[in-house]
Each structure stands twice: as structure tokens, then as C-alpha cells.
Amino acid sequence: MVIKTENRVNIILIFxxxxxxxxxxxxDCVLYDFHYIDDFIIRELSNxxxxxxxxxxxxxxxxxxxxKKTIKxxxxxxxxxxxxxSLCFVICSIAIxxxxxxxxxxxxxxxxxxxxxxxxxxxxxxxxLYSILLxxxxxxxxxxxxxxxxxxxxxxxxxxxxxxxxFIDRWAYECFDVLYPIGITPIEHTAVxxxxxxxxAIPPYTRLPIGLSILYxxxxxxxxxxxxxxxxxxxxxxxxx
Amino acid sequence: MSLNSMRNIINGKIxxxxxxxxxxxxxxxxxxxxxxxxxxxxxxxxxxxxxxSAVYSNPFLSLVLPFLIGIISxxxxxxxxxxxxxxxVLRKSVLCTAAIVFCxxxxxxxxxxxIDPSASVKPNYFRGGxxxxxxDISRIAYCFVFMFYMAFLALIYAGLSCGVALLARSTxxxxxxxxxxxxxxxxxxxxxxxxxxxxxxxxxxxxxFDICAGLDSKQYLTQLLFAAITAEILNLIAVNxxxxxx
Numbered sequence: 001m002v003i004k005t006e007n008r009v010n011i012i013l014i015f016x017x018x019x020x021x022x023x024x025x026x027x028d029c030v031l032y033d034f035h036y037i038d039d040f041i042i043r044e045l046s047n048x049x050x051x052x053x054x055x056x057x058x059x060x061x062x063x064x065x066x067x068k069k070t071i072k073x074x075x076x077x078x079x080x081x082x083x084x085x086s087l088c089f090v091i092c093s094i095a096i097x098x099x100x101x102x103x104x105x106x107x108x109x110x111x112x113x114x115x116x117x118x119x120x121x122x123x124x125x126x127x128x129l130y131s132i133l134l135x136x137x138x139x140x141x142x143x144x145x146x147x148x149x150x151x152x153x154x155x156x157x158x159x160x161x162x163x164x165x166x167f168i169d170r171w172a173y174e175c176f177d178v179l180y181p182i183g184i185t186p187i188e189h190t191a192v193x194x195x196x197x198x199x200x201a202i203p204p205y206t207r208l209p210i211g212l213s214i215l216y217x218x219x220x221x222x223x224x225x226x227x228x229x230x231x232x233x234x235x236x237x238x239x240x241x
Numbered sequence: 242m243s244l245n246s247m248r249n250i251i252n253g254k255i256x257x258x259x260x261x262x263x264x265x266x267x268x269x270x271x272x273x274x275x276x277x278x279x280x281x282x283x284x285x286x287x288x289x290x291x292x293x294s295a296v297y298s299n300p301f302l303s304l305v306l307p308f309l310i311g312i313i314s315x316x317x318x319x320x321x322x323x324x325x326x327x328x329x330v331l332r333k334s335v336l337c338t339a340a341i342v343f344c345x346x347x348x349x350x351x352x353x354x355x356i357d358p359s360a361s362v363k364p365n366y367f368r369g370g371x372x373x374x375x376x377d378i379s380r381i382a383y384c385f386v387f388m389f390y391m392a393f394l395a396l397i398y399a400g401l402s403c404g405v406a407l408l409a410r411s412t413x414x415x416x417x418x419x420x421x422x423x424x425x426x427x428x429x430x431x432x433x434x435x436x437x438x439x440x441x442x443x444x445x446x447x448x449x450f451d452i453c454a455g456l457d458s459k460q461y462l463t464q465l466l467f468a469a470i471t472a473e474i475l476n477l478i479a480v481n482x483x484x485x486x487x
Binding site: 020021053170171 | 253254257265268269271272275276300301304305312408409410411412413414418424426428429430431432
């Protein structure tokens, strides 16, 4: 059986991304010595490295595979497909997290409620579900942002916006000497836990309401969705996507 | 080089990449002024300004530079004339990418000179990493050696980008795969013991773009050699298969 070059490349890419992702999350598991699966999943889904590097970098590679066919659909179909694929992407990443934890002898489940900032706590299930939702919204935002910028510039350089987001998440507060988070960086609205700015977290510190985070992503998504809709109604097509 | 070929080289993508490099240097300078001792000095000076913007503690640039090199090299590796041998187009693209990266860093240096032409005080806490011996002899020479090193890195990563783009038949993958590998590949060493990790770090690209990352010069050299050999093999296979970027 002869495998086409494109399919061969796709298989290699999926394998490469899965292996590097597994190794990356395994290194976190070893570093923080996690033995409880639920604890590891919760912490990792809000880990800045997972949110800012592992997930977007894997998204960058899998973009050409997962989202290529989605772009050619109508806007309505794109919304549904993008949501489903982003959700699948996050769930697959959670499956890899579980594998990594099992490889590190983490078979136990704790199931206790956990503090998300100095005052509020949430149950494990709540945190996992919110994390999945916020990460899915973030990936959806990546999709709309990259595809709209590709459409706008007529070049496949929309992926640079993801790297700009990494910059904002990791270094914006340091560059502009902001001590306490002011709720503008995407990572604050992706992690379920409180995210520090330059100053260390000293109680009392509170995370912004989850509802506000969902609203933040929905506004971001709708901005790019509207921009893309306007561009598409003007008949702009992008051969580079 | 004729004016026409210069026009072919300078396009929107390359201007964008140059702007991103320059902007990231100056934004990171703001951050380094906020978090490091350099902010306490009365005059930062040209050399310190360059060192703290481009060389020392610029994690964003070391993250984003492989992607930018990918964009520049793949945009230059297009075959515009069917009579040309593609191997020459590839060579030109790789060399031009290196030259563009060198010129961009030189531009940053010039901008630093324009912004603050005063002399710099040599900080004791600066860890020059690679080429520290040159830093101790002459700091201006160190800046230029750094520029040449980055141009050399660009040369290798441009080769990798072109090779990947040709073999995968995707310009997009050529742009993103070397950047992905530069960041994510070191994690492949994570499951092994510390001794094996050190050995693997001789081959996998681990912070090659950050010369202050604390690796020894042998590790930088072997990483570069490994990347260069991979790039050469990929390009040779692609040229033999008569793959072309159009």
C-alpha cells in the first residue's frame, strides 16, 4: 500500500506533536512530583507553560491538519467545526496528561475542593470543566485570529498573532512594570487559578469571576468573527490558508 | 547585486519580520530596565542598551526568531525563473536570510547608538554565556560576534525551513516546524536521567538562540552541527526529488 506524501507528513506531524507534548507534560509531572491524577490535570490545565507554550505550539503544527478543511466551509459551519475541533484538541491533551501521570505512578484520585485564590475554592469537577471550557475558547480564539489575519494580509503569517499572545501572557506586565494583574492578559482568563503579575501573590488576592473570563473570550471571538464575516462578504478569499 | 534583485528580496513579509525583531528588542529592554540592575544606572549607554535588548535576557526573541527566520527564508526560496537551477535559489535564500538577520541586529545597534550615544559602565553581574572571553577583552567586539553568531544560526535554520517546506510540500510547515522543534524538542530528553539528558542536549536544539542560557560552548557547537547536517540532508533529498517552492 502506497501512502501519499501528504498523509505521510500528517502522520509524522501527529506523532511528533503527541510525543513532544507527552514528554513536556511528563517533565512537569516529575518537576512538581504529582501523584494524584486530578490534582495534576487541574494544575497543568492552568499551568502558564501548558497554556502559553505546549498548547499553542501544538496548535501551530496541527493547524494545517485540523483546520484546513474547516476554512473552506461557510461561516456557520466554521463555528461548529472550530468549536468541536478545539474541544477535541483539549480533551486529547487531557488524555495525554492522564497518560503522563500514569507513567509517573500517579494512580490515585484525591477529589478534594481546591482554593483558586486566597478566598474562593471550587470542586475538582468544576475546575476541570471550567478549564476545558476556557482552554477551548482560547483555541477557538486562535483559530479565528489566525484565519482572519491570513485573510486580511493574504499571507500565511497569521500564526505570528499566537506568538504575540505568548508575549502578552508572559512578559507584558514585566515590560510595563505592572505589579498586580489588571485582567487584560489572556492567561488570566484561561487559568482557573489566580495568575500573578510582577509582584508575588500576598493574601488577600482574588481571581476575576469565571463569567467575566467567558465574556472576555466571547468578545474576542466575536470581534474576529465579525471581521472575517465582513472580509468574506467583500469577496476576499485567501489561497494561503 | 542589482537593484532589481534587491527589490525581489525586500518584500512585506521581510519588513514585518525585521520590525518584529527590532520592536521585541526595545520592548524587552523596557522589561530588563524594570527587573534588572541596569535600571538603576544614570546613563545606560549604547553597548549596555544593545546587550540588554538583544543579547541578555530576551526570551521572547529567542522563542520567536526561528519562526521569523522560517518566514524570511521560505519567502525568498520561491522559484521565479524556471531556467534557474533550484539549488542556487536555495543557497541565495539561505545566505540572504543570514544577511537580513545580521543587518537587523546591526540596525538595533545603530538605534541604540542614536538613542543613547553615551559610554556604558561594564556591569559585573552580566553573564555573557557563550563568547564570554571576547566579552572580557572587548565589549563592542562581543556585540559584533553575537551578530555574526545570530547570522550563522539564521543560515542553518533557514536551511532547515527550506528543507522542511520542500519535503512536506508546505510553506507553512517550513515556517513553523523549525520553531516548534527549537522550543519543544528539548522536552524529548525529559524522561531520561540527568546524565543522558546532558548527552541528548548535545544534539537537540536547546536554547541555541539564547547565548546566555548556561550551556557550554561544546553543546552549542554540536547542536549547531547537528542542525546544519539535518538541514543539508533535507535539502539534498528535496533537490534530488526535484521539489520546488513556487
